[in-house]
Amino acid sequence: MEYFPFRGVIIEKGACLSSFADYVLGCHPSLYRYARSLCGEPQDAEELLQETYKRALAARRKPVVANADEIRPWIFTIMRHVWQNERRRVWRSREVLFEEAPVMSGEYTEFGMTRKLLVSEVRAAVDSLPVTWREIIVMRDMEDLSYAEIAAILGCPIGTVMSRLARARDALRQLLRPRVAISNEVRQ
Amino acid sequence: MINCSEVRPRIALYVDREVAGAEALEFEAHLTECAECRREYDELRETVDAVRGASPIYELPEQSYAAVEGIVADWQRRQGQPRWRKWMPAVAAVVLVAVGAEWWYSAERSGYEQFAVHAHRNYARGTFPLDVVSTQPQVVSDWLVPRVPFHLELPNHPEGGRKPYALAGARLMQYRGEDVAYLAYEMDRKPISLLISSSSRIMPSGGESYKSGGLTFYFSSEQGLRVITWKDKGLTYAQVSDLAVKGAESCVICHGADGERRKFEGLGKRL
Numbered sequence: 010m011e012y013f014p015f016r017g018v019i020i021e022k023g024a025c026l027s028s029f030a031d032y033v034l035g036c037h038p039s040l041y042r043y044a045r046s047l048c049g050e051p052q053d054a055e056e057l058l059q060e061t062y063k064r065a066l067a068a069r070r071k072p073v074v075a076n077a078d079e080i081r082p083w084i085f086t087i088m089r090h091v092w093q094n095e096r097r098r099v100w101r102s103r104e105v106l107f108e109e110a111p112v113m114s115g116e117y118t119e120f121g122m123t124r125k126l127l128v129s130e131v132r133a134a135v136d137s138l139p140v141t142w143r144e145i146i147v148m149r150d151m152e153d154l155s156y157a158e159i160a161a162i163l164g165c166p167i168g169t170v171m172s173r174l175a176r177a178r179d180a181l182r183q184l185l186r187p188r189v190a191i192s193n194e195v196r197q
Numbered sequence: 198m199i200n201c202s203e204v205r206p207r208i209a210l211y212v213d214r215e216v217a218g219a220e221a222l223e224f225e226a227h228l229t230e231c232a233e234c235r236r237e238y239d240e241l242r243e244t245v246d247a248v249r250g251a252s253p254i255y256e257l258p259e260q261s262y263a264a265v266e267g268i269v270a271d272w273q274r275r276q277g278q279p280r281w282r283k284w285m286p287a288v289a290a291v292v293l294v295a296v297g298a299e300w301w302y303s304a305e306r307s308g309y310e311q312f313a314v315h316a317h318r319n320y321a322r323g324t325f326p327l328d329v330v331s332t333q334p335q336v337v338s339d340w341l342v343p344r345v346p347f348h349l350e351l352p353n354h355p356e357g358g359r360k361p362y363a364l365a366g367a368r369l370m371q372y373r374g375e376d377v378a379y380l381a382y383e384m385d386r387k388p389i390s391l392l393i394s395s396s397s398r399i400m401p402s403g404g405e406s407y408k409s410g411g412l413t414f415y416f417s418s419e420q421g422l423r424v425i426t427w428k429d430k431g432l433t434y435a436q437v438s439d440l441a442v443k444g445a446e447s448c449v450i451c452h453g454a455d456g457e458r459r460k461f462e463g464l465g466k467r468l
Contacts, residue, residue, distance in 0.1 A: 030269050037265050038257045045255040055261055062265055066272040124251075131251035149213065150245055151252040156215055175209055182244040 029071060032080045033062065039152050043085055046147035047092045047140060060095075061088040082158040085148070089162055134184040142177030149174055199223050204234050212241055309392075309399045310426060312372055313435035314419045316379055317390035321439075327366035327381055337367045337380070344369050345378050347395035347432060362389060372396070384438075392435040399433045401426035 040061065044054035065071075065087050072079040135143055148154045148162065160167045204227050210216050211224050228235045275282075319325035329340040334351035341349050351364070362384040370379045375396050382389040403415025403426055414427045425436045 030273055034266065034269055037262070038253070041257045041261060042253055042255045051258065054255075055258065055264070058261065059264055059268060062268045066269065127247070128251045128254055131248055132254040135248070135254060146248065150248045151254070156213070171209065178209070178241065178244055181248065182240065185244060185247055 029080075033065060033084060036081050036084055039081060040084060040088060042151060043088060043144065043147055044092075046135075046144045047089070049136065049140075057088060057092055060091050064091060081152075082154065082161055085154070085158075085162045089144075130185065134181055137184065138177060138180055141173060142180060145170065145174050146177050146181065199227055201227075201231060201234055204228075204231070205237065208234070208238050208241055212238070212245055309372065309394070309433065310402070310417065310419055310424050310435055313390060313392040313437050314422055314424060316370060316392060317388065317422065317437035318420075320379075320381055320390060321388045325368070328368045330366040332364050334364055337364060341367055341369070341378050345376050345393075345395070347393075349378060349393065349432075351380075361385075373398070384440075387439060389436065389438040389440075392437075394433050395431060396433065397431075401428050401433055401435075 041054060041058055044057045048054045048057055061084065065084050072083050135146055145159065148159050156167045156170050159170045163170065204224065207216065211221065216224060228238055316325065329337055331337050334353050338349060338351045362382045365381040365383050368379045370377050372394060375394065377392055377394040380391040382391065401415050403417035405416045407414045412427050412429055414425055417424050422437050422439050427434050
């Protein structure tokens with residue numbers, strides 16, 4: 010399935026963008042990735058995703074369709090509230106702490122590293138981060154949300170977003186350092 | 198021209214395209230000249246590019262589409278329904294509560310009548326001795342007054358004002374934790390019971406109602422006995438008898454003579 014970015018919202022190619030339902034459906038892949046960053050496990054992420062959709066659709070006040078840029082931060086915020094209020098206690102217990110992150114093996118050679126391996130390495134590194142760092146990496150570097158949007162979702166000042174993002178990236182850099190140069194070559 | 202101390206904390210902003218215009222141009226100019234800042238920028242850029250290049254790292258499972266589309270379709274279908282359909286559960290809940298309250302209220306009301314009938318049966322069977330036995334209203338009143346939580350003064354009928362019924366005595370009873378007065382009368386050797394309570398929770402009720410003298414009397418049948426309930430000056434009365442007449446006609450038997458008959462004007466028409 011192919012996606013392309015549309016004013017900050019990932020919309021399925023060829024989709025009819027005439028209704029609120031279309032917009033929220035367009036956020037589906039993006040939301041799922043954010044759910045994974047919060048929950049870790051695919052099954053929990055799917056559960057959180059569905060609950061978020063139910064809450065979002067039942068909400069009395071929804072962003073108007075004309076303001077498509079507002080829809081994704083709005084629904085991300087709902088997801089975070091659902092996760093915080095109802096599931097955090099359950100899911101936090103499954104979280105792998107950064108200090109306990111496994112040391113990445115160096116079995117891959119410079120020439121043998123494929124994109125699949127790059128994805129695998131990056132995912133392992135991201136998954137090993139604490140959830141507060143993981144979610145900010147996903148929102149900023151994968152979902153391309155702005156600092157202001159992230160601050161609104163997290164309910165914190167932009168300065169907190171910046172410092173948290175800096176620490177998360179430092180940690181990722183440590184984990185990916187041996188491979189960053191290689192991965193850049195692979196991408197090129 | 199900006200210097201390193203200004204550039205370093207803002208490298209992430211530049212990488213994330215949070216700076217633009219003249220500020221971005223100044224930033225770029227500094228990076229071309231400062232090797233140290235450039236190295237720091239490159240390191241961050243490489244990390245961010247590696248993550249972005251690997252994205253999406255989480256693949257959306259195929260089955261997720263059906264689940265989410267189902268939720269959205271369900272919402273869309275409900276949107277198309279008339280507005281009143283959305284309120285159906287709330288309306289149903291209100292109706293349920295109202296029916297429950299009515300049932301509870303009915304149970305509360307009928308409980309007092311059944312209690313009166315039970316007392317009457319026991320008295321008629323002789324298994325219910327009276328605390329005070331007297332045909333004198335004053336004697337019975339004097340005994341009851343210090344024992345019940347309300348003022349009670351049984352009427353002394355003037356001599357010559359004959360009544361078809363006669364007082365037999367009284368007994369103190371308890372109904373739901375409150376003291377109530379039980380008065381026993383007799384008419385043609387048949388017992389008539391009168392229960393008096395000051396509880397605000399007890400409300401008179403019955404199948405047929407009749408208004409007279411500003412009071413509403415309710416008439417019902419319980420276990421083959423006639424029950425009349427009414428409320429007057431904060432007291433709730435329940436009279437039980439096995440009189441063969443129905444409804445308000447039974448009032449006339451005792452109170453249809455003398456000056457009291459005017460209280461029941463129009464009764465004949467109703468009956």
